Amino acid sequence: MFEPQIMCFLCKWCTYAGADLAGTSRKQYAPNTVNLRVMCSSRIDPQHILYAFKEGADGVFIGGCHPGDCHYVEGNYKTLRRTVLFRQMLEDFGINKNRLRLEWISAAEGQKFVDTMNEFTEQIRVLGPLNLENVALTNEGVSHE
Amino acid sequence: MRLHYYPGCTLKDKTTNLDDSTREAMKILGYELVEPEGWTCCGAEFPLTEEKIVGLTAPTRILRQVELEGGDKVVTTCAFCFNVLKRTNEALHRDPLKRKRINAYLKDDIKIEPLSKKKTTDFPEYSGHVWVLHLMEFIRNTVGYDHVRSLIKRDLKGLKVAPYYGCRLLRPAEEVGIDMPDNPHIFEEFLENLGCQVVDFPFKQECCGSYLSASLPNAATEASYQVLRSAKLNGADMLALSCPLCYYNLDRRQDRIQEKYLDFNGFPVLFFTQLLAWALGAEEKILGLDQHYYDPRPALGITDKAEVVS
């Protein structure tokens, strides 16, 4: 069975702490994700996301604080704007935009982290591996809403 | 100038004198009032109930007809119709999805000429771009008080008039309000420009009883009594109205008020367009003052002698 590789960028103050909480609560989730801690989700550049896809990630996840709770006042709003625009660009590249997911998870939401990781893993599993070489040729199932 | 005008059912049926005086007054001011063809009842209360799609089709149809006839605005003198039409318009404006659904619903409309039996279908969609205005707003904003004053023929000699807003003109403030609900000025300005002396009284925005006069007549009677009493107590000679239903409660039902409240001896009320027409020099019979329950002629200074119009 295809096991997706998922790169997760987590903000130190909220989502990373939420992931830790999931750990202390011993909640189990799929081992397909690996986390990278940043100070704020707004540190994440589309370059980083594209690089991850290039290096073999089938999915990329960004976790930040709930709107209004950002430790740096408005970083999460910046992340939101960038992610919305970048998902559209991914579509233009031929990459299914659902391979990039942004979620607000607070330090108290350990269960939400677990559920999101599991759900995202399954979603990527259904989408299949991202073969960047073939992306231009095979229409990657760009969804029309 | 042509102006689209929505009279509403009451003006065409029970209170035709109000319609007549409106037309006459606007004619003097230079406007020809044109009713949208085949207009229906606006629905009064019902378009504003929970069911937000079917209930809004009747008002939408009226607005659509105005738009079809090339009008970009429609004025009305009935506060109820104004409230319904304006709120319908706002709802359609704010929610494009709702507008889409109602237009889809109205797509099946078929119009049949009663005589020729000619069928018309395929009406265009309503874009939501017709302005709904109450006549008082229209007179203040477009006609202008200066123009009105220049055409005044009768000196009202400082007639003490209490402006009665009722509920529909001002509330809900965000969707409809032609002025601040708790401190309105528009009716006062209107009356002052006609040459009246305005009397402020605390019940000017309290409900007259509205449709309760049919279902709970005692409540309506009490409400109307409070309004008339307060106006009288504060020194008014007459009450000026902006809604035909208030007119019904506050004039035609004075019989019930007199039955219940023995200290009440009647009080003259006049619709704002009747006052407007009167000030602009219209003939007495257009005002239809004989249709009133309580004769307002003495208050207006009309005696049986022939009057002099300057």
Add this chain to the structure above:
Amino acid sequence: MNGNGKKKKIGVFVCHCGVNIAGVVDVERVAKELEGYEGVEFSTNYVYMCSEPGQKMILDEIKEKELDSIIIAACSPTLHEKTFQNVAELAGLNPYQIEIANIREQNSWVHADKERATKKAIKIVKSMVEKVLQNENLEPIQVGVSRRALVIGGGISGIQAALDIADHGYEVLLVEKNPSIGGHMIQLSETFPTLDCSQCIMTPKMVEASRHPKIKILTYHEVDSISGFVGNFKAKIRKKPRYVDADACTLCGDCEEVCPQVVPDEFNMGLSFRKAIYLPFPQAVPGTYTLDIENCLGLLPIRCGKCKDVCDVNAIDYDEEEEIFEEEVGAVVVATGYDLYTMDHLGEYGGEKYEDVVNGLEFERILSASGPTGGVVRRPSDGKIPKNVVFIQCCGSRDTEHHNPYCSKICCMYTAKHAMLYKHRVPDGNATVFYIDVRTGGKAFEEFYQRTIEEDSVLYMRGKVSKVYKEGDKLIVLGVDTLTGQKVEMEADMVVLAMSMVKTEGIEELLKKLKIATDANGWLAEAHPKLRPVESLNAGFFLAGCAHGPKDIPETVSQASAAAAKVGDLFAQDVLYHAPTIVPVIEELCSGCGICVTMCPYGARELDPIRKVVKVNEVLCEGCGACAAACPSGAAQQRNQTDNQIFSMVKAILKG
């Protein structure tokens, strides 16, 4: 490469954490896999890294193998990052050369598949090695502190904060826009729940502040702007001309007698009059007259000049001018207080129309012995003593549809106080209170409220009032009694409205200049609603009193003292330390586009207009990295989290 350009020698220490990690992850295999990885000099595993022997092992290995950076693969950094940084520092390493690989909370504790958990652990450790390979040695940024505080607002909160800071031994500038300090508290008659005379408890504090050697009171002054950063602010303060020399004025009052201009007295809420040259109230601090230029006939001798002629001590100077000066301060306490929601917002209660419908502060002045009626309860229209007074709570507060959604906190208590005091003075009068709830959460508050009902026979009617209007010389109150379900129509001689507290009028302008955040209702935003209630997110700015939200005097004083304590914390440091993981600018790469300047929520970046590159204030930069992500040329790189570091970490994770 380490800080000296030499190839790095990294030590990897994989912890078993008993069976917490080792039970799932093959720790020996992880340590083995990392041997020979680029930069790794030494790799081992141990049962409890954080234990004494574990820490000793790390120390020894660092010394022996001459390691210059270490990776601890163990529990979450939130637990032991500090611990291991201390160990490394003992060994002489820079604390920023230690990184923690989280293979417990985010690996062994959440995955059951041992093979996959082990593989994941290897990835995680490799990614942290990649990070530390490029880590620079960093020192915390040090900044000096100016040990002077600026308190904006001279009400009870400002005065209390100023006194506490000054008692610590630091200088305080207390700036107040009105001619005297005292705020609203000095207008009150008695305060709940003790019925202390407000002026009696406040004037000693006002005098203490004026006499305190460390407090400089600047009344009739306003803060124009504040620039700089924590510990190093520059405040521009504007002195409004008073036209009277505060030190020379003897309060004889001759000028007031001859002044021809009469205006409503703000201190008495418009219930009485004052002259254009006036003393706001007898206990004003500073004790001096002030010439209100807005209402004066004019300073030219041809206009008037009477007050100057009459002043025996020549205290009046028409040539006084506005002055703007700059002061250096290290901390700012914002204590700008509140205003009351104006009565014209509630037209249905007739506050603007009828004289006998008054708000809480007006009633306080009527009750006050030094007020316009000498403490006798009289109604404003005809001076008669009202026999029926209706009090209406929640005027403009707790109303999500049209007015303010929040609870104004003090009204239930002060309404009870008003009703009680009214009954004390007019024992045969009737007091009725229309309420939604009665909130009496403070100490001795509930008992106070019960006295109002039991001892003073105040009638509490649960229901809202829909209308107040005048008929003849009586006010008619239309309300409802929800507990019996009946409509209520009452006659009253006077109606007192408990108007909602709102933000001080015009405060938004000042706060925008100070860049202090407010909430949706205009109250100052605290750094954390539960754990940091007196600090703002802007370092160096502290909040006190009602500027932060509706509160009563006990809470205000507590908060003011707390803010003062925080200022004390700040000033107690020799130097201020700031995390160095900021985002500097690589000037060779900076094109001066200025995008990063707009990204910064702290205003830490500035475009140099001449050199066309961006400068960073290292003390203001909090290191979020938003600018780094936005920089199109890569000139903004976060220290120890550069783009290259992130790329290397991602590669190690996905390909490792």
